[in-house]
Amino acid sequence: MEPGSGLPQRRVGGGGLDLGAGSPALSGGQSRRRKQPPRPADFKLQVIIIGSRGVGKTSLMERFTDDTFCEACKSTVGVDFKIKTVELRGKKIRLQIWDTAGQERFNSITSAYYRSAKGIILVYDITKKETFDDLPKWMKMIDKYASEDAELLLVGNKLDCEVDREITRQQGEKFAQQITGMRFCEASAKDNFNVDEIFLKLVDDILKKMPLDVIRNELSNSILSLQPEPEIPPELPPPRPHVRCC
C-alpha cells in the first residue's frame, strides 16, 4: 500500500509534480507576467516531528530558517503545520512540516501522520532522562505505522542546557546505531544550533533514496490532507520488519 493512499487526493495544479515542469532555470522576470503560476516545486515531502512532551518539537519547527524566536508574536491558537521551501541539489522542495505537540501520548498521534511521512524526526531532551527512556515506545509506533522507507533522524535537543545534561552524546549515538538507517545529532533549537542542518540533511537523505519515477508517481498522493482523519485507519499496514527494533 502506498503511504497515504487512503487519504483524499489533492488536486495537482499547474503540472505540479512534473520534474522541471517546463520551466528551465527560471530567472524571474520572464514568466512573472504570464498566466502560469511561477515554477512549481519539484518535490513535496512530508516531515513529522515526534517525541515526548516538552522536548522542544515546536521550537525545532519554528527555528528552521527562523532567526527571530519571538514569543510575543506567536498566535495563541498555535501552529498546526508549515509549508517551507528549500532548494537542494538544484531542486525546489516543499516541505510540509507537522509538529505533533499536544498529542504526546504514544497512541494519540493519528496513524495517518506516520503513514504519509517521508521523514520522521524523533526528539528527546538531553536534560531529561525520561524523554530518552521513552524512545523505544516511539520506535514501536514508527515500526507499526510508518512507511518502511521513511528516513529517521534522532535529535537530542536542548544542547544549550549542557550543565543539566543527563544523557550523554554516546548514549544517543548508541540508540540510533541500533536502528537501521537512523541518523543522530544533537541540537539546540534555542541557539539554532544544527537546526537547519537537521532538515536539510533529512531532505537530502530522502531525495537520495528516491528514484525519479517514484517521486513523480507517489508524492502527489503522500501529502496529508487537511480533512479530519478517522482515528483508526480502515486498514493497517503490516507491521514493519523488526530490523529497527532494539
Add this chain to the structure above:
Amino acid sequence: MEAAAAAVPAPSPPPSAAAAPGSAELVCAEGRNLKAVLCQRCGSRVLLPGAATFTRRELLLPAMRKKAAAAAGGGSGDVVREHWLVRDMFSFENVGFTRDVGNVKFLVCADCEAGPIGWHCLDDKDSFYVALERVAHE
C-alpha cells in the same frame, strides 16, 4: 480562473476596476500578483510573483497584535476585503497554518509566526486567502 469564478461569491472584475487605490499596481493584467508577497515583520517569502489571484471577499481576521483577539477566534478583529487567492497549498513558498478555529485555519508567517495574514476554510480545501493589507509586497 474559471475555478475561481465558480467558488468565490464575488469574483474580481478586471483589477484596474476592482482594485482599490494602491493595489492596482500590485495586480497584473491577468489578475495575478505582480510582486512577491512577504511577511511585513520579518520579510519571509510567502508567495512568488504570479502565484496568486487578486480577489475580493469580506473576511474577518483576528487582529495581528492582540493575542487575546486571536484566541477568541474572530471575536474581534478587522474585516478585510482584498486578498490574494491561492488554489493549491503547495503554491506557497513559506506559510504556517494554525490549528483549527471552528472550521477555519488562519495563515501565519512560517518564520516569525506573525499573523493572521490569511484565512482558509476547511469546507473549501482549494481556497487560501492572504490579506493584501497584512503582507508586504516586493
